[in-house]
Amino acid sequence: MRIAVIGTGYVGLVTGACLAEFGMFVTCVDIDEKKIERLKRGEIPIYEPGLDDIVAKNVKEGRLTFTTNTAEAVKNNLVVFIAVGTPSSDDGSADLRYVDQAARDIAQNLNGYKVIVNKSTVPVGTGQRVKNIIRSIAGEKVRFDVVSNPEFLREGAAVNDFLRPDRIVIGAESEEAIAIMKDVYSAHYLNEAPFVITNIETAEMIKYASNAFLALKVTFINEVANLCEYVGADVHKVAKAMGMDGRIGPKFLHPGPGYGGSCFPKDTRALSYIARSNGYTFQIVDTVIKVNEEQKLRMVDKILKLMNIEKKDGALKGLRFAILGLAFKPNTDDMRESPSITIVNELLNMGAEVNAFDPEAMENAKEFFGDRICYCKGEYEAVKDTDCLVIVTEWNQFRKLDMEKIKSLMRRANLADLRNIYEPSKMKALGFNYTSVGRL
Ligand code: NAD
Structure with a gap:
């Protein structure tokens, strides 16, 4: 199995290194020349526990390479992951310019059937958008499939999360693409990690719904903590007892200064925007965003x-x-x-x-x-x-x-x-x- 990963950031590098660890041949691509130079020198541009060892091992064993040459990477590989950034635009929507560019880069270099896998967190409809971009450049005759395979890793525990995921979500439209994705994740499949196989739109929605729910859980316990301060209660005991209820669960019930990071803030804003642009107000997510801003202040x-x-x-x-x-x-x-x-x-x-x-x-x-x-x-x-x-x-x-x-x-x-x-x-x-x- 030969795989290209476009975008060598927190998600792309971990994905590339871990898939190489599973025995695939992986080319990691980035437009950032300095990043690729550093990786070629054996330096890891981000801090992520355990990533240096797994990168070094797979480079040494010849399964992991780095390049800025997208054309070659697309031509030489059957599966092409898109793992570029999807930052917030000013209106809260996900800025898809990097995804669009990656789609154009892929389209210009299609030399046979490819499975193009969106790993970036993208609004519902982006799979179809990528498909349309590629079709419009590569023409009607070229065979390819677009798959949505959202990533759920946590920074700080990314390698372990990738190697031992709670679930793998695959949104696809063809049996051929599903079969190839099962092959990509064969190590997980054999280990009986749960697979959720669905259409592209559902897979895209699963990612936003999951992140928004986690942001909600953190925000909920933050508000409980704030109220505890007024009434003389101890949030740690409250959270502990709440978490003992199997329906609630103990994770993500730690109060603090508000959530941050590259995912929850932008993904809650993007979900709110997706709702608005479909004529729906996602009230609870809008409130989570507002309360979290207030929590920091x-x-x-x-x-x-x-x-x-x-x-x-x-x-x-x-x-x-x-x-x-x-x-x-x-x-x-x-x-x-x-x-x-x-x-x-x-x-x-x-x-x-x-x-x-x-x-x-x-x-x-x-x-x-x-x-x-x-x-x-x-x-x-x-x-x-x-x-x-x-x-x-x-x-x-x-x-x-x-x-x-x-x-x-x-x-x-x-x-x-x-x-x-x-x-x-x-x-x-x-x-x-x-x-x-x-x-x-
Ligand atoms: P990042 O900013 O760390 O990395 C993105 C990389 O893509 C950069 O190195 C950039 O130079 C490169 N890039 C941009 N356009 C390119 C192109 N046309 N060709 C090649 N490379 C290109 O981003 P990240 O944190 O890895 O996140 C990537 C995606 O994964 C986002 O959609 C994010 O929401 C999602 N995600 C992130 C996390 C996380 O914890 N960071 C977890 C799950 C999902």
């Missing part, structure tokens, strides 16, 4: 309340904050729509000075904050002479800090634990003025 209000400061211009002049964690979640360097962006910008806007540390996301953070914040080498350097420590991302290494040392290094012992990783009673006993999300 609510964290800033929480910090001000902790420090007994009124919100106004210049309110934080002369105060220095330590931010631990910038990535939108642990184990990734991805900064896209991270809650840290809103929180840090709000603090800066009120005149604060900011020290920050993240184990992997500092380079990417520079794109968002430039030289407006101070990038530190570690946790203890970051907290030095600060007036408040804000934990934004729950990297494991932040869970067991020497809090006595932290306190002694700080100018004032204010601690806003936005991921609830410390025990409130212990922090208070150590002399911290402490706040978290939804706990007593």
